[in-house]
Amino acid sequence: MQACRCDIRGPRRGVSQAPHDSLDAASPDLFPGALPTALLRPTVRRRQRQGASRMRFSLRPMLAGLAFVLVGCTALSAPAWADKRVALVIGNSAYRNTVPLPNPRNDATDVAKALKAVGFTVVEGYDLDKRGMDDAFRRFANEAEGADAALFYYGGHGFQFQGSNYLMPVDAKLTGVGDVNYEMARVDDILNDLQRANGVRIVMLDACRDNPLAQQLLSKASPTRSIGISRGLARIQQTAGSVIAYSTQPGAVAADGGGRNSPFAAAFLGEVGKPGVEIGALFRRVAANVYKATNERQLPEVTFSLLGDFYFAGGSSAPTPVPPVLPTPAPQTPAPAPLDAAAQAAVEGCDKMAASPQDMDRPSGVPGVEFNRIQPRLAVEACRAALAAAPEDRRVQFQLARALDVAGSDAEARELLTKAAAAGSVSAMSDLALMLETGEGGPMDLPHAVSLFDQAAAAGNISAMRNIAIEFENGTGRPRDAVQAAQWYRKAADTGDPQAMGFLAVLYLQGTGVPKNAGEARQWIDKLVETEHTQTMLRVGYVLLGQTGAVKDFATARKLFQRAAELGDGDGNVMLGNMAANGIGGPRDFGRATDFFERAAAIGNLNAKASLIPFLMAGAGGIKRDPGKAADYGLEALRGGSPVARGLLIDKASTSLTPQLRKAVEQRLAKAGLLNRAPDGSYGADTLAALQAFVLAK
Known part of the structure; x- marks a missing residue:
């Protein structure tokens, strides 16, 4: 796996001081960095029907990975058909110094069993104290070495402290903020252990329960001094080849279930054993099922940095070799009788x-x-x-x-x-x-x-x-x-x-x-x-940009994109716009980029409309500043499944959107009855939940 490190942000100046035609001088908030691309499904079905493409490369990730507002890191995931699969599953219920939780031990027991059924070797831990969690982490680190797929599942108490996530052992006793680093298990440690795997790395955190112990620390803090403890978990910095699933929105609090399992665990258990379901589709189903089961009170969030596919069941584990079958002629049938x-x-x-x-x-x-x-x-x-x-x-x-x-x-x-x-x-x-x-x-x-x-x-x-x-x-x-x-x-x-x-x-x-x-x-x-065949042209052109480690040939890539555009494929112009905006194979030219994007947008291409959002925010590339139009384009593209729109409006919203655009988006969500407060551009967890509901309601 390789990462392409690049930064297209110009000087860090505010939009208000920027020249009308300059994105280089625009606010850095216009440039959200890398999009977790594997959340994005292919634009056509993966399986190969007669005349349809069973893809070795997916169009939507490449469009997102090169979209000029989202250029940062492009990573290839491990193959979907993993040979060595390992998992660490921990469920902490029997807390000694805070409220016990009824579900996590059951959840972990059932998740471990389900993962074993789809080929994982599982390190299990139940009601672990701090020493037990450290020991489980060490054992898992050894198992994860060189794995094709490595997964960490945690159910129990957890919270964020000074921007980092911590998981609570059952013996944790917090009398002050100085205890956090000694009494708690750091999520960053398990993320480091996951890096030992060669392939896909999956983190599942059902750890956002309401935690009275954390609230006690908050109550003891000086009212004039922030100690940085927050309800829920913080959003984790994504690394290449990873999938991170939260049981609810970062910063929000998840619920325990009324039955054996939590809503998140129950939804995952209902999907993980289904054959032929790609991981992106699986977690979208999980999110939708949790949202429905909790009467729209809890909405999981999943972020990805994969370009390939991964399957828990039905195609992901190494199959038993099948003896070759000698080809036989197709059976002959009599010609049908003439029709009237x-x-x-x-x-x-x-x-x-x-x-x-x-x-x-x-x-x-x-x-x-x-x-x-x-x-x-x-x-x-x-x-x-x-x-x-x-x-x-x-x-x-x-x-x-x-x-x-x-x-x-x-x-x-x-x-x-x-x-x-x-x-x-x-x-x-x-x-x-x-x-x-x-x-x-x-x-x-x-x-x-x-x-x-x-x-x-x-x-x-x-x-x-x-x-x-x-x-x-x-x-x-x-x-x-x-x-x-x-x-x-x-x-x-x-x-x-x-x-x-x-x-x-x-x-x-x-x-x-x-x-x-x-x-x-x-x-x-x-x-x-x-x-x-424009889709194949686009895929090969993407490879020639050097994003998969193959030989770079910008001129041939441009030739393929131009041919696709000539044949009426809007994504050809989107890729040409990305090249112009990023200065790939030539000088950076925002005016030329917007021309390509507008050509594609004119024929309804949603990635193009989303790619125009930064220009509409800044009034750049020859386009007039128009936050309302940017919001309309973004929501239309988001509902249509554009990876570029998702990166801007959801995954990187805090750094990619101006206050005016955030407010314009909230105004439209409120008008649709999805945001139950006055739009003010704060773009909090309720805004993100409304956006997710907006997508699910399409």
Whole structure:
């Protein structure tokens, strides 16, 4: 893992003294630093459907990681398929000198059991005194050495003191502030232990209970002198490759549950064992479930600094190697009986809405629709009518499954794919294999998935070839083998597949599975530019900016972004704007940056609208100062899932927003009924909770 250290903040002067066209002279509050990028989901589905991208690189993190207001550190997470997983789980309930807590011991017991079930080796500690906590930390530090995934879970009392977080052993006795460093366990110590892991590092703190002992210290303090003790926990400084989950907003107080578990632990236990759920999606579900279970009184917060994916279950642990399956020809079925005119019209309607460009059954003259461009409501309606007219037509079965997949009806989609694959649809075999691999719409079945991919690839299905490459690359269902991965990417690329071209180019740049060869990589990039697959262009362009440790080539990156922009992809202009604003591959030019951002915003690109916020705050780059418009852009982009907007409005709000913009955001939240006080720009925990509710209510 590498971090790119860079600071684009200009001289530390206030906005009021800044020249109208200068962000260099703008307030440092406009520049929040690094965004915890792995909180952000891909803009398209990760799994590879016919014509959809199963991504080795995620577009949304790269947009956030390079967004000019957010440039700081870009880090790669460990692979999602961790081999060595370790955890330290502590639950302190039986406090001797303050209020006991009913849930933490139960929570820790249940969390430890759940983590063991998904492959973690767990160091457990219950009702630990200070010596016991120190000993548990030492044991965990030894276990975490070189781990692919390391997790720390704590349930019990905790509070913040002078900006640092402390966890309370059961024997802690605080008579004055001088006792804090001796009686309490420091979260910073466990964070240092987590750094021994090579891969993803996860911290879960259910430690924000109301603590009378901390309140006693506050009451003893001089009213004229702050001692720095606060309710709840402070926000932890993020490090590369980490995930930090708080049971409630930093500074707020969490609740114990009325049953066996706390709301946070109960929500996590309900999600952790579900296969194929990426960690970002998992914690979003946890947050939503806690918010609902507590009648909107408690909202967890999770911050990330990952670019890759991590799965607790269903794809994250090293699988048992599956013996190779000999490819078999696709089963042949008799040609369907001719359709009458009405039935033929219905089938053609389905073809128009949901045919796959890669489907071998697609009739000539039918162009097909890429997966991420399917309109689910219209496509489902058209293809249901077609299936009623031609119930045994495997192409119609497959196309309705595609539409249902986009619509989120996974179980029905899987059932239809099973029928179509049995009838000989090669495309259905490939898509069904993905659902079997991930456990989507039903139970996981890796051996069956591998067999179907092999059959589909043997029949010439490009998506299956690419997915076989990904399985070898990640060790999913097959032994991890970089050479085999490169060979399968080459097979798909040789057919003219743009995604495989891009992935293969990256392998040549990195020397992974093939000799490092920048010239060979650029040949594949030149072929990629001749296609219209903009998402792959953006991903490869991002790699060429040097953000993943590969060779830097700013000119070629700009060429890829320009080509994507020419083809109508707004993110191409966003990336060009990021380059101009950061001075990447040329002098910094804010006017040129705003031009690129405005072009993308004009076609509805939300990352572009969010990227314009600092310019609208400062009145820079040729744009008039307009906090109201900045707030509108920010909230629109936040609700639409823009990582740039989240970084500005939530993750780094205290340092990225002017007082005028903070007040403008609060005014809009109050108008929506989400903020129950007069907007004053204070931007406290209630504002952040309102923003989270704003996102959840979309």
